[in-house]
Amino acid sequence: MFRKVLVANRGEIAVRVIRALRERGIPSVAVYSDVDRASLAVRMADEAVHLGPTPSAESYLHIERVLGAARKAGADAIHPGYGFLSENDTFAAACRDAGFVFIGPSAESIRKVGSKTAARQLAKAAGVPIPPGMEEPVRSTEEAHAVAAQIGYPVLLKATAGGGGKGMRVVEREQDLDSALRDASSEAERAFHNPAVYLEKLILKPRHIEIQVLGDHHVHVIHLGERECSLQRRHQKVIEECPSPVMLEHPEMRQAMGEAALRIARAAGYYNAGTCEFLVDEARNFYFLEMNTRLQVEHPVTELATGLDLVDWQLRIASGERLSLRQEDIHWRGSAIECRVYAEDAEMDFLPSPGKITALREPSGPGIRVDSGVYPGWVVPMDYDPMLAKLIAWAQDRPAAIRRLRRAIEEYSVSGIKTNLSFFRRVLTDPGFAGGKLHTGFIDEFFSRAGKGQETDGELAELAAVIAAVHASRQKPAQPAAAASESRWRAAGLMELMQ
Numbered sequence: 001m002f003r004k005v006l007v008a009n010r011g012e013i014a015v016r017v018i019r020a021l022r023e024r025g026i027p028s029v030a031v032y033s034d035v036d037r038a039s040l041a042v043r044m045a046d047e048a049v050h051l052g053p054t055p056s057a058e059s060y061l062h063i064e065r066v067l068g069a070a071r072k073a074g075a076d077a078i079h080p081g082y083g084f085l086s087e088n089d090t091f092a093a094a095c096r097d098a099g100f101v102f103i104g105p106s107a108e109s110i111r112k113v114g115s116k117t118a119a120r121q122l123a124k125a126a127g128v129p130i131p132p133g134m135e136e137p138v139r140s141t142e143e144a145h146a147v148a149a150q151i152g153y154p155v156l157l158k159a160t161a162g163g164g165g166k167g168m169r170v171v172e173r174e175q176d177l178d179s180a181l182r183d184a185s186s187e188a189e190r191a192f193h194n195p196a197v198y199l200e201k202l203i204l205k206p207r208h209i210e211i212q213v214l215g216d217h218h219v220h221v222i223h224l225g226e227r228e229c230s231l232q233r234r235h236q237k238v239i240e241e242c243p244s245p246v247m248l249e250h251p252e253m254r255q256a257m258g259e260a261a262l263r264i265a266r267a268a269g270y271y272n273a274g275t276c277e278f279l280v281d282e283a284r285n286f287y288f289l290e291m292n293t294r295l296q297v298e299h300p301v302t303e304l305a306t307g308l309d310l311v312d313w314q315l316r317i318a319s320g321e322r323l324s325l326r327q328e329d330i331h332w333r334g335s336a337i338e339c340r341v342y343a344e345d346a347e348m349d350f351l352p353s354p355g356k357i358t359a360l361r362e363p364s365g366p367g368i369r370v371d372s373g374v375y376p377g378w379v380v381p382m383d384y385d386p387m388l389a390k391l392i393a394w395a396q397d398r399p400a401a402i403r404r405l406r407r408a409i410e411e412y413s414v415s416g417i418k419t420n421l422s423f424f425r426r427v428l429t430d431p432g433f434a435g436g437k438l439h440t441g442f443i444d445e446f447f448s449r450a451g452k453g454q455e456t457d458g459e460l461a462e463l464a465a466v467i468a469a470v471h472a473s474r475q476k477p478a479q480p481a482a483a484a485s486e487s488r489w490r491a492a493g494l495m496e497l498m499q
Contacts, residue, residue, distance in 0.1 A: 133200025165235025
C-alpha cells in the first residue's frame, strides 16, 4: 500500500477519501486554495499544503502546483476525487511521469473515452448502441444543419469534454440551431477550455441510468450494477438511487447494460473505478451516453446496496492488488437513495446561496449516511460548486428507503444559508416519484404540477406554528426563541430574519 496520499480535491469528496485513508492507516495530505484554508478537509488531513489563490485555475486545476504539493509532502500517490483534474489525461500522465501513482485509470484509457465523441466511436465499435448523431465534433454550421436534418429534430448539442450540463443545448427547430451552436461552443470553451461540440438525436423523456465498473491491472473487470440518475435540473443530477426502479421490474436489463459497460471498459483497457452512462427510452432501449473515468458523486448508493467500499477498492487496485471479486460475487440488497444537498435557494431557481453556516445539525440513525464537507462556522464560498453534503438512506426496499430519507430530511438543519432541503422534502412526497416513474424531465414536470417554490399545506402549517412560537418567545424573554426553531433550518432562518 502507499506511504502517503495527496488528495487533489476539496469539499465532501476530499473528506471521504481522507477517511478511507485513515481506515487504512495511510497518512493523508490535503491541498487548499486561499478560501479553503479552514475547510473540513484541511482540518481532518494529517498534513495540508497551500496551492494558491482562490480561482481554481490557479489552485486545484494547476497541475504543477498540485505535483509540487505532493513532492513537498513526500506523497507517493495522488487521489483526484471527482471534478477538477480527475478526468484530465494530461494530469494522469504528469503524475506517472513525476513518479506518483495516479489513483484512477491510465492516461491512455482516459484519452480513449474522455472525449464524448471518441467514446461514442469506441462504444459503436464494441457493439454497444449509441444515439444517432455525430462521431466527430462539429466542423461547420452547414455540417450541423445537414446532420440535424438527417436525424430529425429535436437534437441535442453537447460539449465533447467535461460534464455537468455545460456546453449543452436542446434545439427543437432548425432556425434555432445557429445560435444554440454559438452558445454551446462558447460555454464549453469557458468551462473546459475546449469549444468542440457535437450533435446527437434528443431522446425524449429518457431514464438516465449508469453502470459502475471496477477493474484491476490484471485485465479483470466487473460491474457493480446500476444507479438511477434521472432526477436532474439543468442536466445536473440531484437524486440518485440503487437499484433503479425499472430494474426491479425488468432485471434482464441489468445484465444487458452491465455486459455493454464491460465491453466498453475492456475496449478502453480500463482499470480502477469508472462509470458508463446510458439513456433508456420509453421502450426500454438503452443507448451509451459517455464514460466517466473517475469516482462518481453518487457512488455511496452503490456502496450501500452492494456492501463494497469503492474508495478502498480504488486504493487497493492502484497499489497493484488483484480484484478478488468475481461477477457472481456481486449481489444487491435493499434500496439506497441519495440527495445532493446544495447551498442553493430552491425558491429562486436554485441560485447559489453562499455564506456562513451559523448552525448545523446532520441526521443520523439506522440506514442513514451523510458525506459532508462542512461544519458550523464554515463560510460556503461562491467560487466553487455549492455542494455541502450528500444525504443517503438505505432500507430493505424502496418505499422504506423513501420513508427513512424523509425522516432524515426533517432532522437536517442548516442555518445561515439557504439549502435545497425543502425541495427534496416536496419531491419525496410526490406520487410520481414514489411510483418510480422517472425520467430526465421529471423535475420540470414536477414544478409545472406543484408550482415552483410553493409550500405544502403541512409546511405552511409548520411555518405558522414557528411564527407563533417566535411571537410567544418575544413576550417571554426568559424562554429562548431558538427552542421553538429546533425542528428545521427553515425555521432557524426565519428567526434570524425576524431578530
